[in-house]
Amino acid sequence: MNNNFEKAGELKDLLNLREKKNLCSLACFSQTAQRRHTEKFTENEYRQSFSADSDRILNSLAFTRYIDKTQVFSLINNDHLTHRVIHVQLVSRIARTIGRYLGLNEDLIEAASLGHDIGHTPFGHDGERFLSNLTHEHGAGYFHHNVQSIQFLDKIEKNGKGWNLSLQTLDAILCHNGEAHSTKLVPKKDRSFHQFDLIMETMRKKKTCDEISMTMEGCVVRMADTISYIGRDFEDAIRLGLVKREDIPDTCKLILGKTNGTIVFNLVTDLISNSLDQPFIGFSKNVSVALKKLKAFNYQYIYKNPVIKNHLSSIKDIFSFLFEKYLTDLEKENEQSIIFVDFLNGMAPAYRENHSNPEIVRDYISGMTDSYLIRQAPEHLKPDSVENV
Numbered sequence: 525m526n527n528n529f530e531k532a533g534e535l536k537d538l539l540n541l542r543e544k545k546n547l548c549s550l551a552c553f554s555q556t557a558q559r560r561h562t563e564k565f566t567e568n569e570y571r572q573s574f575s576a577d578s579d580r581i582l583n584s585l586a587f588t589r590y591i592d593k594t595q596v597f598s599l600i601n602n603d604h605l606t607h608r609v610i611h612v613q614l615v616s617r618i619a620r621t622i623g624r625y626l627g628l629n630e631d632l633i634e635a636a637s638l639g640h641d642i643g644h645t646p647f648g649h650d651g652e653r654f655l656s657n658l659t660h661e662h663g664a665g666y667f668h669h670n671v672q673s674i675q676f677l678d679k680i681e682k683n684g685k686g687w688n689l690s691l692q693t694l695d696a697i698l699c700h701n702g703e704a705h706s707t708k709l710v711p712k713k714d715r716s717f718h719q720f721d722l723i724m725e726t727m728r729k730k731k732t733c734d735e736i737s738m739t740m741e742g743c744v745v746r747m748a749d750t751i752s753y754i755g756r757d758f759e760d761a762i763r764l765g766l767v768k769r770e771d772i773p774d775t776c777k778l779i780l781g782k783t784n785g786t787i788v789f790n791l792v793t794d795l796i797s798n799s800l801d802q803p804f805i806g807f808s809k810n811v812s813v814a815l816k817k818l819k820a821f822n823y824q825y826i827y828k829n830p831v832i833k834n835h836l837s838s839i840k841d842i843f844s845f846l847f848e849k850y851l852t853d854l855e856k857e858n859e860q861s862i863i864f865v866d867f868l869n870g871m872a873p874a875y876r877e878n879h880s881n882p883e884i885v886r887d888y889i890s891g892m893t894d895s896y897l898i899r900q901a902p903e904h905l906k907p908d909s910v911e912n913v
Contacts, residue, residue: 532570539572548627550803552739557690560678560717573690574631580687581639586676590641592893594648596757596827597764599835599909605760608648611752612641618792619748623741625796626805632741635689636696640745643672645890646897647839649703649827654843655890656731662851662882665728672890673697674724680887684872691717696742698724699735702749705816708806709743712736743805751791754818755784761826773821779814791815835907842901847885854881862900863888 543553557573569576581587593608616637623633645651645667656667674694678686695715715738727733737743761767772782780787794811807815826832853861867888868876879887889897898906 535570536572543572543629546627547629548801550740551628552632552692552741554629554631557692558717559688559690561688563688572631574629574635574693577635577687577689577693578631578638580689581635581642581677584642584677584681584687586642586681586891587638589891589893592895593641593644593646594651594894595753596648597760597832598647598650598839598894599907600764600832601909602763604763606753606756608641608644611756612638614752614756615640615745615748618752618788619745622744622748622792622796622799626740626744626799628741628744632692632696632739633744635693636700636742636745637748639673639677639689639693639697640700640749641669641673642676642697643674643890644669645672646892646894647836650833650836650839651843651897654840655847655886658843658847659882659886662847664880664882664886666731667886667890668727668733669890670698670700671724671727672887675887676891679875680891683870684875691715691720692739692742695720695738696745698727699737699742700746700749701734702746702753704734705750705812705819706746706806707809707812708804709736709746710804711740711743712738714738740805747795747805747807750815750819751788751795754791754815754822755780755787757822757826758787758818759784761822761829764832766829766831767825771821771825773817776814776818776821779810780818787818838905838907839897842897842905843889845902845905846889846897846900850885850888851881854884867891 540553540555543551547553554572554574559573571579590609590612591607595606595608595611597605616634619633619637620630622628623630645655647654652667652669659665659667674697677689677697678694681687698720712735723735727735737746758767758772762769769782776782780790791807791811794808795805798808799805806812850861850863852858853863858864863885868884876884892900
């Protein structure tokens with residue numbers, strides 16, 4: 525055996541010792557990582573567990589599809605608008621910065637950040653809402669993109685084998701919820717795979733869900749999700765002429781600032797200062813109030829703005845059309861259908877055996893990019909892109 529591989533275990537031991545020396549007692553140490561299935565090659569593995577998780581997520585097919593998935597603004601021809609692939613990198617960067625100052629595990633933070641939106645549908649939260657209505661109507665439960673992220677990484681990737689990611693990484697991905705407002709997050713410690721699976725099952729039955737991560741790192745990722753989009757979406761909206769910089773509420777302007785860079789800096793600084801040496805991740809009261817107000821402003825003037833919703837008038841019809849089409853193809857065993865050719869072909873038999881037809885359609889459609897979804901639509905439903913709103 526190559527001497528380099530013989531020393532791999534020793535290198536990992538050194539990294540584990542470094543963690544014990546440098547990380548705080550509340551951190552999630554790499555040696556505590558749990559996987560569903562034992563992996564025989566780990567004795568020659570120089571990477572620590574959460575570092576390996578990051579590599580697996582980066583090499584997943586679902587991660588590649590981030591490149592063409594909507595963050596907020598769809599069907600607008602503007603190359604400077606944020607897409608999902610940029611968002612997850614921003615979350616990773618912001619969360620790792622917070623984690624470094626708090627003495628937490630940056631590898632776990634990176635893995636969860638990169639994977640947290642893997643399960644997002646095409647066309648962002650609008651697509652998520654469209655698909656959730658369809659899955660619920662067909663007895664497949666409600667659709668939540670965080671639950672679907674686990675579905676891809678654990679049940680679909682690698683032809684149905686999954687990546688065998690650690691429980692801590694999966695938990696942080698499942699429990700991210702940047703849309704919910706939280707002043708303080710206290711980890712729900714010592715969760716098992718059995719408990720994790722029960723939470724997944726329960727979440728599919730709920731229209732809304734809000735679980736808290738088992739680790740401090742997972743709580744950091746959840747907070748960083750909000751920090752990464754709140755000011756960035758505001759800047760995009762200014763670029764499109766939906767709002768003006770002076771429109772930002774005075775309280776937000778005074779406490780957080782009125783540019784994305786200032787908003788991120790102030791939120792990160794406050795979160796670190798307020799969470800240092802504490803068993804929670806949280807903002808100070810005045811910053812939390814300002815953040816909640818800014819989020820309400822964004823929802824009213826950006827996310828629910830009818831000007832940008834007009835461009836999605838046909839997207840709901842495409843979701844409905846494709847869902848029914850693929851469901852019929854599965855029921856009729858039409859193996860010439862694209863859902864067989866592009867999705868089920870090569871998939872492990874256990875996947876088909878353990879999933880209903882509506883669940884299979886859910887998995888296929890949710891994995892599509894924006895442009896792929898449109899390419900599958902009949903001509904009369906295909907929307908036009910616009911130069912500006």
